[in-house]
Amino acid sequence: MLNVYLGEMEQAVYHPPTYFDNRYEDEWITEELSVEMIRDVDHSEVISPHLIESPVLGPISVREISGGVKTLILMAFDSSGRIFNASVCGDNCAKWILKIAEEKELTINLRHLMNFGSGDFEIRILNTDEVVHNMGEFVSIAGNYV
Amino acid sequence: MKGKYKITVKNNRLQYEFEIKRNITVIRGDSATGKTTLINMLRQAENLGSSSGIDVICSAPCRILEGASWQLILENSSGTIFFTDEENAFINTKEFAEAVRNSDNYYVLITRESLYNLPYSVEEIYGLHCSGKYHDTKRAYQQMYQIYSGYHELPVMPEKIVTEDTNSGFEFFKAVGEENGISCESAGGKSNIFRLIEQTGKESVCVIADGAAIGPEMDRLYQCALSKGNIYLYFPESFEWLILSSGLIQGKEIRTILAHPENFLDSREYFSWERFFTALLVEYTKDSHLRYSKAKLNQAYLHERNRKFILESIQGITFQ
Incomplete structure (x- = not known):
């Protein structure tokens, strides 16, 4: 289940890509989910835990993947219990956030209206303790907080 | 500060080209479109000049605004185009809005958050996209596009x-x-x-x-x-x-x-x-x-x- 806290959240990690650069584990990068997310969002291929092949930048280090994918990987594999600011993720990360939340109880902080797509979903808004099921319901509540 | 500024930032692999004409421009959009890469290139060019291997072509100086000294930097700057990446939480503060007001600089702010303290135009909210390879087919060509260019669902006869x-x-x-x-x-x-x-x-x-x-x-x-x-x-x-x-x-x-x-x-x-x-x-x-x-x-x-x-x-x- 995806839980979202909207607006400023002091205890959240405001810039997850920086946290990622300092805390990621090599084995996270070669997990099947990470490989898929890096391929889908960054259009890049994982060659090894230390090497990514980008179509634009050529061979790059893990630290050079996008901030959005870094945050997705943290959401999936970080076990520190920290809450990450998902507003560093573009809309092209939304489906992956929903997917990660299918497998675990995931809580994120959002400071903008992420577009979760035209389909149905289940997101608990922690500010109001309400569950929303589509973008119309989400915008109606989230628009008051972000 | 007045006028429209064409900015080109390029190295061997990437070329960014865009124009800005208002004091506040916002860049947002999908992940992995090169926003942070643009900031990194501008930072390297600012720190190392031409020896960075990056060309920044603009009639006004282009600088990065970041870190704890941002207020000090702004107090001592004019006629400059400042770029900030999304890790800089200060752009959402009243202090930053006050610094932008009456300022003789332009600001390009990378963020998906709505900056309620700043009055920016719907026309100046952009995303970045790759519009193909440049001439020699090696260099990717990045341009800005207006995020809300199609928001007019008109015509309408309103009630x-x-x-x-x-x-x-x-x-x-x-x-x-x-x-x-x-x-x-x-x-x-x-x-x-x-x-x-x-x-x-x-x-x-x-x-x-x-x-x-x-x-x-x-x-x-x-x-x-x-x-x-x-x-x-x-x-x-x-x-x-x-x-x-x-x-x-x-x-x-x-x-x-x-x-x-x-x-x-x-x-x-x-x-x-x-x-x-x-x-x-x-x-x-x-x-x-x-x-x-x-x-x-x-x-x-x-x-x-x-x-x-x-x-x-x-x-x-x-x-x-």
């Missing part, structure tokens, strides 16, 4: 009009609406528009607000309009811009200014463009029967001929 304005703009559309059976309500400021349209029923509602400063509201208004389907957004620069651009006020100089306002308004004097257009309209009508006041609508603007001029310049809204 209700919601205006941001409380004074002259509202009075004008209220009078036009009364003649045509269209109800008109003032939101009493842009920050109230979302709550007002959220409460509307099934009638078609046209929201009229100042595009020059509606940027921070745009995300929720656009998403709300998409979800509800009966909300139509019409955001000219401002009501005063509508009057000026309608041709009602004669003068070649006005047309010249409206064609390129960025060459005539100084960011130190005008926080956003709608204030400039108000000042312009007040100045050009002060000795005429069309003397304009923002606080109360001069009834001359409602005379049939004058009203027709203004309404005909509004593309996409049918009032009768």
Whole structure:
């Protein structure tokens, strides 16, 4: 289940890509989910835990993947219990956030209206303790907080 | 700071090319489109100059604004285009908004958050995309595109009009609406528009607000309009811009200014463009029967001929 806290959240990690650069584990990068997310969002291929092949930048280090994918990987594999600011993720990360939340109880902080797509979903808004099921319901509540 | 600036940032693999013409430009959009790479290239070029291997071509200096000393940097800068990446939480503070106000710099802010303290234009919210390889097929060519270029779901014959304005703009559309059976309500400021349209029923509602400063509201208004389907957004620069651009006020100089306002308004004097257009309209009508006041609508603007001029310049809204 995806839980979202909207607006400023002091205890959240405001810039997850920086946290990622300092805390990621090599084995996270070669997990099947990470490989898929890096391929889908960054259009890049994982060659090894230390090497990514980008179509634009050529061979790059893990630290050079996008901030959005870094945050997705943290959401999936970080076990520190920290809450990450998902507003560093573009809309092209939304489906992956929903997917990660299918497998675990995931809580994120959002400071903008992420577009979760035209389909149905289940997101608990922690500010109001309400569950929303589509973008119309989400915008109606989230628009008051972000 | 005045004017339009073309900026090119390039190395062997990437070339960014874009123009900015207002004091505040926002870049957002999908992940992995090269926003942080742009900042990294600008930072390296600023620190190492040409020995970085990066070319930054612009008639104004391009610098990165980041870290704890941002206020000190701004206090000692003018005529500069500052770029900030999304890790800089200070851009959402009142202190930053105060520093931008009256500042002689332009700002390019990378963030998906709505910056409610800053009055930026709906026209100046961009994403980045790769528009292909450049000449030698090795270098990727990155350009900006307007995120909300297609927000006008017009034409519309509204049953209700919601205006941001409380004074002259509202009075004008209220009078036009009364003649045509269209109800008109003032939101009493842009920050109230979302709550007002959220409460509307099934009638078609046209929201009229100042595009020059509606940027921070745009995300929720656009998403709300998409979800509800009966909300139509019409955001000219401002009501005063509508009057000026309608041709009602004669003068070649006005047309010249409206064609390129960025060459005539100084960011130190005008926080956003709608204030400039108000000042312009007040100045050009002060000795005429069309003397304009923002606080109360001069009834001359409602005379049939004058009203027709203004309404005909509004593309996409049918009032009768």
